[in-house]
Amino acid sequence: MNFSNIMDSNSYSPDHPVDPATESLIAARDRILGPAYRLFYERPVHLVRGEGTRLYDADGACYLDAYNNVASVGHCHPHVVEAVSRQLATLNTHTRYLHGGIVDYSQRLLDTMRSEGPDQIDQVMYACTGSEVNDLALRVAEMRTGAKGVIVTSDAYHGNTAAVTAISPSLGGATVLGEHVRAIAPPDSFRTPRGELAARFTADVVAAIEDLQASGAGFSALIVDTIFSSDGIYPDPSVLAPAVAAVHRAGGVFIADEVQPGFARTGDDMWGFTRHGVVPDLVTMGKPMGNGMPIAAMAARSDILEPFARGVPYFNTFGGNPVTVAAAAAVLDVIEDEKLMRNASEVGAQLRTELAGLAADHPRIGDIRGAGLYVGVEMLTESGAPDRAGAKALVNAMRERRVLISVCGRDGNVLKIRPPLVFSDSDVDWFCTEFAAALNAA
Numbered sequence: 001m002n003f004s005n006i007m008d009s010n011s012y013s014p015d016h017p018v019d020p021a022t023e024s025l026i027a028a029r030d031r032i033l034g035p036a037y038r039l040f041y042e043r044p045v046h047l048v049r050g051e052g053t054r055l056y057d058a059d060g061a062c063y064l065d066a067y068n069n070v071a072s073v074g075h076c077h078p079h080v081v082e083a084v085s086r087q088l089a090t091l092n093t094h095t096r097y098l099h100g101g102i103v104d105y106s107q108r109l110l111d112t113m114r115s116e117g118p119d120q121i122d123q124v125m126y127a128c129t130g131s132e133v134n135d136l137a138l139r140v141a142e143m144r145t146g147a148k149g150v151i152v153t154s155d156a157y158h159g160n161t162a163a164v165t166a167i168s169p170s171l172g173g174a175t176v177l178g179e180h181v182r183a184i185a186p187p188d189s190f191r192t193p194r195g196e197l198a199a200r201f202t203a204d205v206v207a208a209i210e211d212l213q214a215s216g217a218g219f220s221a222l223i224v225d226t227i228f229s230s231d232g233i234y235p236d237p238s239v240l241a242p243a244v245a246a247v248h249r250a251g252g253v254f255i256a257d258e259v260q261p262g263f264a265r266t267g268d269d270m271w272g273f274t275r276h277g278v279v280p281d282l283v284t285m286g287k288p289m290g291n292g293m294p295i296a297a298m299a300a301r302s303d304i305l306e307p308f309a310r311g312v313p314y315f316n317t318f319g320g321n322p323v324t325v326a327a328a329a330a331v332l333d334v335i336e337d338e339k340l341m342r343n344a345s346e347v348g349a350q351l352r353t354e355l356a357g358l359a360a361d362h363p364r365i366g367d368i369r370g371a372g373l374y375v376g377v378e379m380l381t382e383s384g385a386p387d388r389a390g391a392k393a394l395v396n397a398m399r400e401r402r403v404l405i406s407v408c409g410r411d412g413n414v415l416k417i418r419p420p421l422v423f424s425d426s427d428v429d430w431f432c433t434e435f436a437a438a439l440n441a442a
Helices: 018-033 076-086 100-111 129-143 193-213 240-249 302-311 322-337 341-360 388-400 425-441
Strands: 047-051 054-057 062-065 124-127 148-155 180-182 217-224 253-257 280-287 295-301 365-373 376-377 406-408 416-418
Touching: 062 425, 076 322, 100 124, 100 295, 100 322, 124 129, 124 302, 129 217, 129 253, 129 280, 129 295, 129 302, 148 193, 180 193, 193 217, 193 240, 217 240, 240 253, 295 302, 322 341, 341 365, 341 376, 341 425, 376 388, 388 406, 388 416, 388 425
Parallel strands: 148 180, 148 217, 217 253, 253 280
Antiparallel strands: 047 054, 054 062, 124 295, 280 295, 365 376, 376 416, 406 416
């Protein structure tokens, strides 16, 4: 198995026995949906209801959700539910008719990205998934630059269309990088001295640009998730600005994939790229913007978008429809009204502090890193090697204790803790109590 395969890093295998009812449901699912799908955990969870940070299974057992960023403001948030229900009962159609909702929301969204200077992100386009908008961003970059070459990090995930599968090395399996793609190491703050991170990352970007230009593909874009989520969660904000400057010197486009770090998740700002002090040329966003409703967006500098917009009449039937836009607007309401950016900062800091306390007694915890409510815990063997098996065992032990997390990183040894933004102090206590018990039992 490819260690970087994110789909199989924390998945059910028939080798693990389950109760008869679960086995029957799994068999029906496999028969009808086919074998490509994956389930989480050695003993899958059959969920039937959610509220805030809580999920409930078919037997009524309550789980703490410390993983799902898609329900960004909490499962079934009443304000989002009401906004969607009201709009669904009124009108749902597409963007070839005039509707004020998409204009009003788009202005609010762009206002969160305002920066000093002339390079403003000032236009936005809609689709239904992050995969679609990353696909769109690649098309926009290619028309802007006249080149195809793309640089990604070595365990990136950017979606599942043909175009973005070709730039998603973490998918593993039978998928392969496109010939026009170069993968570089992420800014690994655990293994690289902080003072060297930016220089190393920039040097790798420059070398990849030169290689693409020599290959004949040319250089179109650098695309990164600005907290390097699938690579293992590397939040250091010093690394991107010099690399983006090198991209622009080479005539390329910088695409910030904000599906995971965006919408207040890092606690420092609404957007992961802001932490790095850069203004992207293109910004992509996915389902967390609608609390799980199928809405995604690509925001752009108008000068970057202009060649594509002039040459391609864009239409996505349900991208930006009134119902999903109502959900997205309600999510912004909740982030603002409930001060969830501050909550992510404060509760995330508390979580990392508590985890650091546990690490003092557990040398298998090699590193704790993150920003806001996005935290990575790197697990090591006694010899200091990445502990893939141990991390997976902890994930499943936490599932048995009804706390849901997962893993990421090239070696699958980084625990990924990424709860809804309404995670509370009491949720931190619950999480750390069960995590300490799981560590002690391991």
